[in-house]
Amino acid sequence: MVYLVNHLSCQGETITVSVKMETKRKSLPMAKENCNFEGYDVISLMSETSKLRKIITKRGTLEILIPLCCTTKPVRYKQFKQSLKGISSKTLTTRLKELEKNGVLERLAYNEIPPRVEYKLTSKGQDLVESIIDLLQWMKKWSRK
Incomplete structure (x- = not known):
């Protein structure tokens, strides 16, 4: 995925996220030798990369995860729906x-009328969001201006 535009704004209870992506498929040559990651070889890392790609590259996933990094409070479904324009229910x-x-997320459902459902990051999700933020900062630093 190549990020063309991204915008993240967190102010109090208001969260605005806009991420525009373009997919460019490239075939990367597979290295035959071991890499420098302790305990991993290239095949294992490629398998882990595939799992990561399945989680975060689907449409709308980053737009869901990024706002959660701005708050420690659970986010209601309605808040996601209002802030994520262009993503269907x-x-x-x-x-x-x-x-x-x-x-990555924990779902909290309350037995109320009307129904109330909230989502919050698990510790696994928090680690993932922190890594995504690092990647976005890297992109901002190295992208063409």
Whole structure:
């Protein structure tokens, strides 16, 4: 994925996120020798990369994760829906379920009328978001101006 534009604004309870991506497929040559990561070889790292890609590169996933880094409070479904323009309810619901299944988000459902559902990052999710922020900072530093 190549990020063309990204914007993150966190002010109090208001969160605005805008990320525009473009996919450019490239075939990378596979190295035959071991790499410098202790305890890993290239094949293992490529497998882990594939798992990571399945989690974060689906449409809407980054837009869901990034606002959660701005707060320690759970975020309600309605807040996601209002702040994530251009993402359908079906896509949002699917991504939230996938992130919960992968242990990135915790879903908190309350037995109330009207129903109230909130989401918060797990410790696994917090680590992932911190890594994504590092990647976004790297991109900002090295992208063409």
